[in-house]
Amino acid sequence: xxxxxxxxxxxxxxxxxxxxxxxxxxxxxxxxxxxxxxxxxxxxxxxxxxxxxxxxxxxxxxxxxxxxxxxxxxxxxxxxxxxxxxxxxxxxxxxxxxxxxxxxxxxxxxxxxxxxxxxxxxxxxxxxxxxxxxxxxxxxxxxxxxxxxxxxxxxxxxxxxxxxxxxxxxxxxxxxxxxxxxxxxxxxxxxxxxxxxxxxxxxxxxxxxxxxxxxxxxxxxxxxxxxxx
Amino acid sequence: xxxxxxxxxxxxxxxxxxxxxxxxxxxxxxxxxxxxxxxxxxxxxxxxxxxxxxxxxxxxxxxxxxxxxxxxxxxxxxxxxxxxxxxxxxxxxxxxxxxxxxxxxxxxxxxxxxxxxxxxxxxxxxxxxxxxxxxxxxxxxxxxxxxxxxxxxxxxxxxxxxxxxxxxxxxxxxxxxxxxxxxxxxxxxxxxxxxxxxxxxxxxxxxxxxxxxxxxxxxxxxxxxxxxxxxxxxxxxxxxxxxxxxxxxxxxxxxxxxxxxxxxxxxxxxxxxxxxxxxxxxxxxxxxxxxxxxxxxxxxxxx
Numbered sequence: 001x002x003x004x005x006x007x008x009x010x011x012x013x014x015x016x017x018x019x020x021x022x023x024x025x026x027x028x029x030x031x032x033x034x035x036x037x038x039x040x041x042x043x044x045x046x047x048x049x050x051x052x053x054x055x056x057x058x059x060x061x062x063x064x065x066x067x068x069x070x071x072x073x074x075x076x077x078x079x080x081x082x083x084x085x086x087x088x089x090x091x092x093x094x095x096x097x098x099x100x101x102x103x104x105x106x107x108x109x110x111x112x113x114x115x116x117x118x119x120x121x122x123x124x125x126x127x128x129x130x131x132x133x134x135x136x137x138x139x140x141x142x143x144x145x146x147x148x149x150x151x152x153x154x155x156x157x158x159x160x161x162x163x164x165x166x167x168x169x170x171x172x173x174x175x176x177x178x179x180x181x182x183x184x185x186x187x188x189x190x191x192x193x194x195x196x197x198x199x200x201x202x203x204x205x206x207x208x209x210x211x212x213x214x215x216x217x218x219x220x221x222x223x224x225x226x227x228x229x
Numbered sequence: 230x231x232x233x234x235x236x237x238x239x240x241x242x243x244x245x246x247x248x249x250x251x252x253x254x255x256x257x258x259x260x261x262x263x264x265x266x267x268x269x270x271x272x273x274x275x276x277x278x279x280x281x282x283x284x285x286x287x288x289x290x291x292x293x294x295x296x297x298x299x300x301x302x303x304x305x306x307x308x309x310x311x312x313x314x315x316x317x318x319x320x321x322x323x324x325x326x327x328x329x330x331x332x333x334x335x336x337x338x339x340x341x342x343x344x345x346x347x348x349x350x351x352x353x354x355x356x357x358x359x360x361x362x363x364x365x366x367x368x369x370x371x372x373x374x375x376x377x378x379x380x381x382x383x384x385x386x387x388x389x390x391x392x393x394x395x396x397x398x399x400x401x402x403x404x405x406x407x408x409x410x411x412x413x414x415x416x417x418x419x420x421x422x423x424x425x426x427x428x429x430x431x432x433x434x435x436x437x438x439x440x441x442x443x444x445x446x447x448x449x450x451x452x453x454x455x456x457x458x459x460x461x462x463x464x465x466x467x468x469x470x471x472x473x474x475x476x477x478x479x480x481x482x483x484x485x486x487x488x489x490x491x492x493x494x495x496x497x498x499x500x501x502x503x504x505x506x507x508x509x510x511x512x513x514x515x516x517x518x519x520x521x522x523x524x525x526x527x528x529x530x531x532x
Binding site for chain 2: 050072073076077078079080081084090092103104107108109151155
């Protein structure tokens with residue numbers, strides 16, 4: 001479970017807070033959209049959750065732990081409980097698809113014997129088994145995002161964070177990514193996705209949290225992207 | 230262990246990827262450590278000379294002779310009784326004086342002749358013009374004043390001279406040179422540290438994509454930072470080996486082949502000292518580079 005308790009985040013250079021007194025709960029296994037215009041605080045929300053930032057005030061609690069209180073050396077272990085994908089995929093161009101996915105396991109010390117099967121599973125999940133030996137430059141945007149998803153999920157984390165994962169993709173490709181996220185969600189993984197993509201939000205009919213200027217202005221269990229106008 | 234192997238693979242990779250910077254670090258480390266080591270060698274050399282010379286310095290108690298200044302020796306040459314009295318006084322300074330031996334006019338003349346074998350000055354010198362003296366070896370070379378106080382005004386004593394004072398001027402000059410050498414060495418070490426810091430910044434920047442992903446998927450800080458620190462240590466180690474080679478050449482060639490045959494009158498820094506300096510230099514290089522790299526990388530690859 002993820003809990004935000006009266007969380008505010010204020011960046012030094014800015015007068016207005018990026019997040020202003022946010023409180024919410026996201027249950028295990030939930031699929032949640034985070035919507036709102038640019039600068040509304042979506043990215044800050046996700047950065048706090050990944051503990052790339054600490055809240056200025058309030059508490060971010062993940063599985064009953066206040067993550068601001070985590071010692072620095074414990075942060076890596078905490079991050080292993082989360083997968084993350086981004087608009088820009090963040091793949092390593094000189095590594096093959098397989099190597100990119102395996103990298104995520106190798107650098108956290110996964111035994112060699114376990115890496116191969118886990119990578120194969122992840123590739124199968126995202127439907128890229130045939131592309132295993134290609135490099136990111138030889139793949140389409142949608143395929144690259146699938147690789148990124150495979151890498152994020154290869155460790156079977158209980159929480160998956162997606163920051164505008166379809167931001168660079170055309171509608172048809174986006175749909176494929178959404179199907180994949182839905183599948184991952186159905187394995188019991190909590191998915192939190194920030195997006196601008198109204199069509200996708202409307203179609204999925206999942207929980208929608210709308211942020212404007214650092215405030216939650218809407219939190220609906222089966223929402224749509226927004227009211228026209 | 231596997232993670233360590235992976236990290237080592239990254240080191241070779243990283244060093245090659247950043248080849249020009251790596252070469253710059255190796256050469257700078259080599260040059261600065263050579264200078265640093267040379268500074269230490271000079272110091273060891275000066276110490277060796279000090280040991281050699283201070284062991285041999287004496288206090289000379291010159292006795293009145295026929296050629297002495299009548300203002301200091303109004304009674305003319307020293308009498309045998311006075312000489313025996315001075316001898317007794319000197320030997321009475323137990324704990325201060327280690328050894329006393331008497332040098333007659335003839336002995337002084339012979340020694341002078343030996344020292345100035347090829348000089349025309351010899352023609353004007355006779356045994357009678359040389360002063361007879363007591364040569365006093367002190368237990369502690371600092372105790373010159375005690376000797377001067379004891380026999381300085383005794384009848385028949387012309388002058389009490391501390392050879393140490395002559396050496397001190399010489400060693401002061403050497404000390405100055407030594408300080409300059411070490412100053413340059415320290416400046417070079419500082420340059421090395423700055424270069425390592427900068428190299429690590431560039432390396433961290435050029436690999437920010439990998440390290441970013443590593444952080445994201447939860448690689449430990451040590452795992453992310455270790456390759457950078459090892460790279461710096463390996464580069465510094467290679468530079469250190471070059472410096473050790475240069476120091477060995479200094480000792481084997483400059484000291485043993487050039488200086489030692491030309492200057493017979495003093496001791497030179499030995500291999501045991503040289504090897505000690507090599508170890509200091511090598512370890513200093515690796516430590517300096519590793520610590521600089523660690524602190525830099527820790528700042529740039531913060532969680």
